[in-house]
Amino acid sequence: QLQVVESGGGLVQPGGSLRLSCTASGFTLDSYYIGWFRQAPGKEREGVSCISSSGVMTGYSDSVKGRFTVSRDNAKNTVYLQINSLKPEDTAVYYCAAVRTNARQCRWTGYDYWGQGTQVTVSS
Numbered sequence: 001q002l003q004v005v006e007s008g009g010g011l012v013q014p015g016g017s018l019r020l021s022c023t024a025s026g027f028t029l030d031s032y033y034i035g036w037f038r039q040a041p042g043k044e045r046e047g048v049s050c051i052s053s054s055g056v057m058t059g060y061s062d063s064v065k066g067r068f069t070v071s072r073d074n075a076k077n078t079v080y081l082q083i084n085s086l087k088p089e090d091t092a093v094y095y096c097a098a099v100r101t102n103a104r105q106c107r108w109t110g111y112d113y114w115g116q117g118t119q120v121t122v123s124s
Contacts, residue, residue: 002026002113006096009118012086020081020118022096029053030074033101035111036081038092038120045095047108049081059106064090086122093117 008020022034031053039045049070050059058070069082079096095118097111 004096004098004113004115006115006118009120011121013124014087014122016086017084020094022079023077029077032098034079035097037095040092050106088122091122093119
């Protein structure tokens with residue numbers, strides 16, 4: 001079964017950091033563009049970051065720019081989302097998704113594979 005799997009979520013205090021990971025089962029991520037999304041309770045899912053298959057192109061939504069950093073290690077078949085200076089409003093389920101594309105900027109639709117998500121809770 002082809003799927004992506006997120007990990008690394010947890011409970012963290014405001015101002016803290018987490019590193020989320022996205023790996024693949026049944027295929028390799030090195031030819032896939034990865035998007036990171038989140039969905040807070042009662043809100044629509046929003047795209048927060050993306051990274052091209054090579055890692056050369058990255059992008060962020062305005063709400064996370066400067067605090068989130070996306071990267072990838074294709075040798076480890078893993079994409080990371082470093083989240084710093086966490087705020088209570090960052091509380092959400094975070095998802096990664098994969099698609100083959102040559103897009104030169106973040107795209108938030110048309111992904112082929114989605115993970116089940118990892119919960120991030122920011123609370124004191």
